[in-house]
Amino acid sequence: MFRTAGTTRSPRAGAVASPGEDAARFEVIDLEMKRHRFRQDALIEVLHVAQEAFGLLRDDVLLHIARGLELPPSRVFGVATFYHLFTFAPRGEHSCTVCTGTACFVKGAERLLAIVEELTGGRAGETTPDGRFSLATTRCTGSCGLAPLAIFDGEVVGHLSEEEVARRVGGWTGHGSE
Amino acid sequence: MAAFEPVLTRNFAVENSQSLKVYEGRGGYQAAKKALTTMSPDELVQLVKDSELRGRGGAGFPTGLKWSFLPKDRAETFMCVNGDESEPATFNNRYLLERDPHQMIEGIIISCFATRASTAYLYNRFEYIAATRVMERAIAEARAAGYLGKNIFGSGFDLEIYVHRGAGAYICGEETGLIESLEGKRGWPRIKPPFPAVEGAFRKPTVVNNIETLCCVPHIVERGADWFKSIGTPKSYGPKLYTISGHVNKQVCVELPLGVTTRQLIEEHAGGVWKGRKAKAAVPGGISMGLLSADELDVPLDFEEIRKTGCLGLGTAAVTVIDDQTPIMDVLYNTCRFFAHESCGQCTPCREGTTWFYKTMKRIKAGGGRLEDLDVMEQLAKNLGITPGTTICGLADGAAWPIKNAMTKFRPELEEYIRSHQQADKKPTALQEAIFRGVSPSLFDSSLPEPSEPLPGPTAPGHNPRVSPGT
Numbered sequence: 001m002f003r004t005a006g007t008t009r010s011p012r013a014g015a016v017a018s019p020g021e022d023a024a025r026f027e028v029i030d031l032e033m034k035r036h037r038f039r040q041d042a043l044i045e046v047l048h049v050a051q052e053a054f055g056l057l058r059d060d061v062l063l064h065i066a067r068g069l070e071l072p073p074s075r076v077f078g079v080a081t082f083y084h085l086f087t088f089a090p091r092g093e094h095s096c097t098v099c100t101g102t103a104c105f106v107k108g109a110e111r112l113l114a115i116v117e118e119l120t121g122g123r124a125g126e127t128t129p130d131g132r133f134s135l136a137t138t139r140c141t142g143s144c145g146l147a148p149l150a151i152f153d154g155e156v157v158g159h160l161s162e163e164e165v166a167r168r169v170g171g172w173t174g175h176g177s178e
Numbered sequence: 179m180a181a182f183e184p185v186l187t188r189n190f191a192v193e194n195s196q197s198l199k200v201y202e203g204r205g206g207y208q209a210a211k212k213a214l215t216t217m218s219p220d221e222l223v224q225l226v227k228d229s230e231l232r233g234r235g236g237a238g239f240p241t242g243l244k245w246s247f248l249p250k251d252r253a254e255t256f257m258c259v260n261g262d263e264s265e266p267a268t269f270n271n272r273y274l275l276e277r278d279p280h281q282m283i284e285g286i287i288i289s290c291f292a293t294r295a296s297t298a299y300l301y302n303r304f305e306y307i308a309a310t311r312v313m314e315r316a317i318a319e320a321r322a323a324g325y326l327g328k329n330i331f332g333s334g335f336d337l338e339i340y341v342h343r344g345a346g347a348y349i350c351g352e353e354t355g356l357i358e359s360l361e362g363k364r365g366w367p368r369i370k371p372p373f374p375a376v377e378g379a380f381r382k383p384t385v386v387n388n389i390e391t392l393c394c395v396p397h398i399v400e401r402g403a404d405w406f407k408s409i410g411t412p413k414s415y416g417p418k419l420y421t422i423s424g425h426v427n428k429q430v431c432v433e434l435p436l437g438v439t440t441r442q443l444i445e446e447h448a449g450g451v452w453k454g455r456k457a458k459a460a461v462p463g464g465i466s467m468g469l470l471s472a473d474e475l476d477v478p479l480d481f482e483e484i485r486k487t488g489c490l491g492l493g494t495a496a497v498t499v500i501d502d503q504t505p506i507m508d509v510l511y512n513t514c515r516f517f518a519h520e521s522c523g524q525c526t527p528c529r530e531g532t533t534w535f536y537k538t539m540k541r542i543k544a545g546g547g548r549l550e551d552l553d554v555m556e557q558l559a560k561n562l563g564i565t566p567g568t569t570i571c572g573l574a575d576g577a578a579w580p581i582k583n584a585m586t587k588f589r590p591e592l593e594e595y596i597r598s599h600q601q602a603d604k605k606p607t608a609l610q611e612a613i614f615r616g617v618s619p620s621l622f623d624s625s626l627p628e629p630s631e632p633l634p635g636p637t638a639p640g641h642n643p644r645v646s647p648g649t
Binding site: 040043044048082084085101103105106107141142143145146147 | 263264265266267268269271272303304305306342343344345346347348359360361362363364365380421423424425429430431461465496498500501504508509512513515516519520522
């Protein structure tokens, strides 16, 4: 909960895709760096693009960016670990992010999170060992009119009830839907 | 109060309000034309100064004054538009971006002309994906129509707006943190002075303004400073977007003149407190501004009055209502967790202090709380932030303020919470006990036995040197 996915380095972050796919992704990053004329202040934008291409930030990707922008690797790693958006562990098949901003919290976000954690067997800020679910909490998403809300696989769902959460997560786990 | 005609939100209800055509049809870009063709930059700065427009981002600093801090002989100026709206429960800037992007652009054009900035950066939260998309489309439209680019309105003034996405850090809402982030670094606030007006983005003079502030500028140009000052309360002029969330029936964003009370917001706009309950407390403008007790709901929410209640300020005018069934301790716990997570880690008092708050709250919630915890937290809260001068930016003040407020306004409730949640098996560890007693951790002997006597009651004499130094 207090830890974020971004601060834990998973050993699995090493090898994922085949070399061919990787080359195409590196090309995307190169294009983006070129678009910014290799300006060092474009680092965050490049990291955004890298994460979109790879789904996570791997060590070799960060080193590639460091070389491209002529920045020390420490700077690239420092920036990538500072911002909560960037992640170093692969995301699970399904993701659920519960908002714990003030408005959602007073409307019972804690209880919703507990339900999600119980149903998936995972913990907030982590991906379950079988790689099926990524759970996270977020600070305010700026949609407090919808409180309490959660993001299920990228879909923002507001005015959540405990039953609704159980139904949605139950649909993923395969039991609870019938 | 006479019926208030919406200013900033006037286009919200119009269909397709994001398009240039609709905005132009409703008188859009006329103010920019007037400013660029008939006024000089200095006249514009003077006009905004006269209108006494105050920054809507939180601190309430007069905008015209900020602009006049720019050095006279500058070669290049940057404008940064702060759309990193991260304060929990705030969403008014998102509405302005998503529903009326051209008003935003017009505000940027006029403000950049006034400050002679030819590059503007719009720093958006990455969470605001829709808003970023709407803005990018609107900027492209405006450029195609000649409102951006070279020689706008034939005045010889050039302007480009770039949208920059953040990556999820609360601290980037602080102006120098935002600038650092814009330069592709960690969002660590800079030591001031030099202020951004002298040395900001890329070491050049920079103005950082909130979205809502800049949205007010076209209306001031169009209707004049006197009109602007006819809205609101003394020293807090103009319209303001209030957001109401939490335990109310309708969680909405409404535009009202500055100076409405929390009770008016709850009763007239939010449909009352939910489930027929009563409000116990309210957050006046984002949690870092502190807490209002139930007796203070009639205090006007403007830049001046709200400070008399002990709150830090108006903040972002994001009102969160807390009903009488929610323990204040739980609210504080969530707040502390937020700030402990979001502290950037640059200044020790903030990095350690916010985490200390969080750990203490966690222990209290788990049943290991002691009444002295409140004293320790209060003392900690007093020594944290810009106000006592121990940190670079105001994040630590924001973290400490709700605790300071809660200690003065809700102390009996907090004490009752600790007492009723205490569990015998969740006693503090020997180390914690030693710290309570003022034993220096370096002198602490790990073989010290677990304390066996019961936790002292509320009347226990305070001999804790950490709490009352020098006694």
